[in-house]
Amino acid sequence: MSEGVDGNAMYTVVAEDLTKYFKSGSISVKAVDNVSLRLPRGKLVALRGPSGCGKSTLLNLMGALDRPDSGSLVVDGTDDAHLKGQKEVAYRRRKVGFVFQMFNLMPHLSAIENVKLPMEFGAGAKDAALRARAAALLGRVGLPADRHNRRPAKLSGGEQQRVAIARALANDPPLILADEPTANLDSKTGALIIDLLRSLRGQERTVLIATHDETIAREADVVMEMKDGRLLADGQQPERIRV
Amino acid sequence: MRTITRAITALIRSPLRAGLLVGVLAVSVGLTLIMITVDGAFATRLDDIQARVGTSITVRPAGSFGGGFFDRGGDNNSGNANSGGANGGSTNGGGNTSSASSNQLTALADQDIGKVATISHVVSVSSLMTARYTGTGLESAVQPQRRANAPAATPAAGAGGFRRAVLVTGVDDPASLATLGVQNAQLTAGRTFNADEANANVAVLGQAMADHNALKVGDTFPINDMTFEVIGTYSTGTQFGDNSVFIPLATAQTVFSRPGEIDQAIVKADATSSVDQVAADIRQALGQDNVDVTTEASLVQSISAPISDAKDSSQVGMIAALVASAVIILFSVGLVARQRLKEIGILKAIGASSWHVIGQFGVETAVISLIAALVGALATFPLAQRVANGLISTPSTAGFGGPGGGGRGGPAAAAAATRVGGLLGSIDVAVSPEVFLYALAIAIGLALLATLVPAWYVARVKPAEVLRNE
Numbered sequence: 001m002s003e004g005v006d007g008n009a010m011y012t013v014v015a016e017d018l019t020k021y022f023k024s025g026s027i028s029v030k031a032v033d034n035v036s037l038r039l040p041r042g043k044l045v046a047l048r049g050p051s052g053c054g055k056s057t058l059l060n061l062m063g064a065l066d067r068p069d070s071g072s073l074v075v076d077g078t079d080d081a082h083l084k085g086q087k088e089v090a091y092r093r094r095k096v097g098f099v100f101q102m103f104n105l106m107p108h109l110s111a112i113e114n115v116k117l118p119m120e121f122g123a124g125a126k127d128a129a130l131r132a133r134a135a136a137l138l139g140r141v142g143l144p145a146d147r148h149n150r151r152p153a154k155l156s157g158g159e160q161q162r163v164a165i166a167r168a169l170a171n172d173p174p175l176i177l178a179d180e181p182t183a184n185l186d187s188k189t190g191a192l193i194i195d196l197l198r199s200l201r202g203q204e205r206t207v208l209i210a211t212h213d214e215t216i217a218r219e220a221d222v223v224m225e226m227k228d229g230r231l232l233a234d235g236q237q238p239e240r241i242r243v
Numbered sequence: 244m245r246t247i248t249r250a251i252t253a254l255i256r257s258p259l260r261a262g263l264l265v266g267v268l269a270v271s272v273g274l275t276l277i278m279i280t281v282d283g284a285f286a287t288r289l290d291d292i293q294a295r296v297g298t299s300i301t302v303r304p305a306g307s308f309g310g311g312f313f314d315r316g317g318d319n320n321s322g323n324a325n326s327g328g329a330n331g332g333s334t335n336g337g338g339n340t341s342s343a344s345s346n347q348l349t350a351l352a353d354q355d356i357g358k359v360a361t362i363s364h365v366v367s368v369s370s371l372m373t374a375r376y377t378g379t380g381l382e383s384a385v386q387p388q389r390r391a392n393a394p395a396a397t398p399a400a401g402a403g404g405f406r407r408a409v410l411v412t413g414v415d416d417p418a419s420l421a422t423l424g425v426q427n428a429q430l431t432a433g434r435t436f437n438a439d440e441a442n443a444n445v446a447v448l449g450q451a452m453a454d455h456n457a458l459k460v461g462d463t464f465p466i467n468d469m470t471f472e473v474i475g476t477y478s479t480g481t482q483f484g485d486n487s488v489f490i491p492l493a494t495a496q497t498v499f500s501r502p503g504e505i506d507q508a509i510v511k512a513d514a515t516s517s518v519d520q521v522a523a524d525i526r527q528a529l530g531q532d533n534v535d536v537t538t539e540a541s542l543v544q545s546i547s548a549p550i551s552d553a554k555d556s557s558q559v560g561m562i563a564a565l566v567a568s569a570v571i572i573l574f575s576v577g578l579v580a581r582q583r584l585k586e587i588g589i590l591k592a593i594g595a596s597s598w599h600v601i602g603q604f605g606v607e608t609a610v611i612s613l614i615a616a617l618v619g620a621l622a623t624f625p626l627a628q629r630v631a632n633g634l635i636s637t638p639s640t641a642g643f644g645g646p647g648g649g650g651r652g653g654p655a656a657a658a659a660a661t662r663v664g665g666l667l668g669s670i671d672v673a674v675s676p677e678v679f680l681y682a683l684a685i686a687i688g689l690a691l692l693a694t695l696v697p698a699w700y701v702a703r704v705k706p707a708e709v710l711r712n713e
Contacts, residue, residue, distance in 0.1 A: 056711065060706075060707040060710075063592065065592055065707040065710070066705065066706075066707035086596065089591075089594065089596040089597075092592065092593070092594045093593075093594030094594075098592050098593065104585075104592075104710070106586065108252050108253050108255075108256035109249075117249075117590075117593065118593045118594045120245045121593075121594045121595050121596065122594070127245070167593065
């Protein structure tokens, strides 16, 4: 891909020949195999594929939770592939928001405290301001105010996922990465969560959902498909595959 | 502040786990603090004892154990040497007064004292001679218990027909009763000898002896055909201590027919640091095989051995408890960190730096350590004294001599034992507020140590790995 970082203003993510191996003893498995893609800003993108095809690994690379073995990855103008130390931390804090299949909320914190948590890691705004913003985010994802001070164990699965989405939005990142966000929810709640994620996309924010659920793919603006670590629709032509 | 709040919230989410950890840690930290406190009390007491060690050196003929009440020598009453047993504490009564010869195997002579006096760092040399008197002129205030079916004793003899010997000590330095090994003695009436009374027939009696024989200052009593005037009485507060008679040395040598003989010499060095050198010089001057030279320091060392042993035990206990504390918190925090790998991964995934996570774990361990240290410190107050009492066995100073030079070590040993004896019976452990400073230091140390474990985990945890394995 010839465009530089500055030349990709219309894409939130630009990946080129991204490769990631996993080693287990003497066996080396190519989890992500020369993936090149571009994710346009303001779109809901579905990354579809069977379990073990490399979707989560690709999301982890985009979220700087893991590092590629080769290739380049630029997210919102930042070279994600070679981040270290505080730059890596700042990237995770500012550029991406994660929504996990298992919600991964802090069990000892209330809903509002969970949402506030990523904001607390940044430079210090006053606690009241953070709390107000967290409450606003919870309101935006549709969690009733009387649930704000409940701990995750006292919330339903759908409510927990709403809290997780609000947490992902806490630092207003340009990229939301959702890894099987409805896998632990019933279909009705799952549909509500997808609607919520869909509503989050905007002019500056891209939402990437890894899923093997056909119904989610139908809701996406762009659908990409992975198999055996390779991207079948290579992302060179976004919106080419419109289900 | 937010980190502290988060850490405390994380702690109280599992109150049982936190409580158990605090409890176990409090026991080991408390034990550490108790041992520190007890060790400090022991050290203070040993310092006190060392400070009271004098510069006296006792010189005796080799192999003798003083002219003491329980140890050597026979009695010096009925004319010729009639009792030469080495262990005759009491002899058959009825002996009459006459001159007596010494039963001592060897004795120091005046010229020996002269040699000692010329040794450098020697400040003074005082000599004494001790004899046991079982004549009728004086009767011991301490008499053997009479058996129920024993025949009635004669008036002159003690119960059961035995007469307890009276210890008579001749001294050439009577200015202070301290030189006699009766440091705690107080004159109750009269005076001690003066320089003009080196050959006078005068005596200072223990109060018990005086009372038992109905003697008071100005009265007279006989010993071996010589009449002595009581010029003073003293009291030590103990029956044995007050059961002695002191007379001038030259008079004693005459009345007991031991001209020029000296049982013991008490040498004073000019400083504590000179004592060992002076003792060595005395051995060289008089012959290593001819004399037993004993310093107070060596005696005090053996007397205070129980405290030294207890101090060693407390130090070992302190180290063991400290190590146990470290192991407990390292192991516990290690387990907790392993259980919370996913939490660490999530925190890093949502933007926490390693320092944020380490800080949270650090605060958690600090809170646990502080609470445990506080509990441990509070436990120190009621328990330190008990632990000290349990560690130290009450030593005995018996056998280190008594007034008049009886027993191992003679008067100098007796004086040393008297001086330190009161310090050995029990150790008062005063728990000072400093214990909270120690507790704080331990808590900080443990927290820092324990934070290494989560720091190690945090540094190694890759969010993708721990979240992939969920």
